[in-house]
Amino acid sequence: MSSKRGMHLLVLLMCSSLSLFLFAACGSSTGSTNSTKTSVTINAYDNYFDPKVITVPANQDVTVTFINKGTNVHIVEIKGLVAETTLQPGQQKTFTIKPQNRTYQLYDELYVGKGMEGQFTGTDKAVSNITPTTSSTDENTKLQSAIEAYKKYVTQQADGLVTSTQQFVDAINAGDINKAKALYGNTREYYERIEPIASSFGDLDPNLDAREGDVPDAQWMGFHRLEKALWIDKKTKGLENYTTRLISDVKALRKNIDTLTLKPTDIIDGAVSLLSEASHSKISGEEDRYSHTDLYDLAANIDGSQAAFNCFKDYLSVKNPGLQQDVTTKFQKVDDVLKPFRTNDGFVDYSTLKDGDKRSIAQGIDTAGEALSKVAVTFPKS
Ligand SMILES: [Cu+2]
Numbered sequence: 001m002s003s004k005r006g007m008h009l010l011v012l013l014m015c016s017s018l019s020l021f022l023f024a025a026c027g028s029s030t031g032s033t034n035s036t037k038t039s040v041t042i043n044a045y046d047n048y049f050d051p052k053v054i055t056v057p058a059n060q061d062v063t064v065t066f067i068n069k070g071t072n073v074h075i076v077e078i079k080g081l082v083a084e085t086t087l088q089p090g091q092q093k094t095f096t097i098k099p100q101n102r103t104y105q106l107y108d109e110l111y112v113g114k115g116m117e118g119q120f121t122g123t124d125k126a127v128s129n130i131t132p133t134t135s136s137t138d139e140n141t142k143l144q145s146a147i148e149a150y151k152k153y154v155t156q157q158a159d160g161l162v163t164s165t166q167q168f169v170d171a172i173n174a175g176d177i178n179k180a181k182a183l184y185g186n187t188r189e190y191y192e193r194i195e196p197i198a199s200s201f202g203d204l205d206p207n208l209d210a211r212e213g214d215v216p217d218a219q220w221m222g223f224h225r226l227e228k229a230l231w232i233d234k235k236t237k238g239l240e241n242y243t244t245r246l247i248s249d250v251k252a253l254r255k256n257i258d259t260l261t262l263k264p265t266d267i268i269d270g271a272v273s274l275l276s277e278a279s280h281s282k283i284s285g286e287e288d289r290y291s292h293t294d295l296y297d298l299a300a301n302i303d304g305s306q307a308a309f310n311c312f313k314d315y316l317s318v319k320n321p322g323l324q325q326d327v328t329t330k331f332q333k334v335d336d337v338l339k340p341f342r343t344n345d346g347f348v349d350y351s352t353l354k355d356g357d358k359r360s361i362a363q364g365i366d367t368a369g370e371a372l373s374k375v376a377v378t379f380p381k382s
Helices: 125-130 137-173 177-193 195-201 204-209 223-231 240-258 264-280 294-311 313-319 321-341 355-372
Strands: 028-030 038-045 048-050 053-057 062-068 074-078 082-087 092-097 103-108 117-123
Touching: 038 053, 038 074, 062 074, 062 082, 082 092, 082 264, 103 264, 137 177, 137 240, 137 264, 137 294, 137 313, 177 195, 177 223, 177 294, 195 204, 195 240, 195 264, 195 294, 204 223, 204 240, 223 240, 264 294, 264 355, 294 313, 294 321, 294 355, 313 321, 321 355
Parallel strands: 028 053, 038 062, 053 117
Antiparallel strands: 038 048, 062 092, 074 082, 074 103, 103 117
C-alpha cells in the first residue's frame, strides 16, 4: 500500500487541441493523437472509470491524466504501466508511459471489488500481424508451472508473515518495546515480498499497510499505526485493538491465498508496478517514516519481484533467452547496489543514506523494472 501523494504531480495544461477525445459508445475511448503525442484522460467517479476501455498506439509515449471527479479518495493503477496513485477528490495527476502491444488492467485499489476496473490497450497493428499469437502446448505448460511456483512462494511468505506477526504482536502485548521495534522490519519483509499481488487482497492491503493519511484516521490501523505508537508515542499500552486486528488480518490473508487464482500478467505486471512504486515514491522514505526501516521494505519488494520473475525463467529460456538473461543481470545489479547498506541482521537506518545513495538505488530498481516490463508482452494473448 502506498500513496504517491505529492509526487509526480505534473499538471497537464488542458489545451483544447490535446484534450479532444473521440468517445465511442459504451465508455470506450481512443486517445487523441496529434503529430507527436497521444494523450488520454481517465476520469475516476464514485465508483467507476470513464472511459473504462481505452486504446492507444503501442510503443510510443502516451500521456495519461487521471482526474478524481468523485467525492471519494481513489487509488488508481494501470497494472504494469502506472503504479498505484492516490487521488484526493478534485486532484489530477499525469503520467507519460509507453505501453506495449497488449492489454493492461486499469483498476481502483479501493473499489475494484465493486467493479471499478477497465482495460488499457496498446496496439500496433503492423506488429501484431507478424507476431505469432498462438502458443505451443509446451509454452502453456511452462506458464502453468510458473504460476504454481509463484503461488508456492506466496504461500511460504504468508506462512512466515503469520508466524512473525504473532511474535511482533506478542512483544507489544508483553510491553517489550525494544523487542517489538527490533522485530518490526523483519516482520514486514514477508508482506512486502508478496506486494506484487497485494491488490488481490482487497481491503486487507490498506488494513495492513496503509500509511497515516492514506485513509481517514478512524480507519487507520495495521503495521504503520503500530510503528507510530512504538517510535513516536513510545508506548505499547492500549494497542490491543490494533494488535488483535493485525493478527486476524494476516491470518485472513494467508487463508485467501489458498483460493487465489492468478494469471501470468497479474504476477509480472504487479511486480513491474511495485518496482516503479519503490523507485519513485518509496525511495523518499515515506513508507516507514517513523522507524526508518525503509530498506527492509525496498529490499523485500525487489526480492519478491525477482522471485516472481524467477518463476518464469524456464518459460523465457525458450521464448526469449536474451530477455531472460537481461532481466537476471539487472536484478543482480540491484542486489549489488543494496549490499553496502546491509548489516548482520538487516539494514542501516534509512535516514543515514545520502541523496546519491538513494538515487543509485532508485536507478537500479528502475533498470530492473524496465527490463521486467518486457516480459508480459511475450505471453500468449488470452
Ligand atoms: Cu507496503
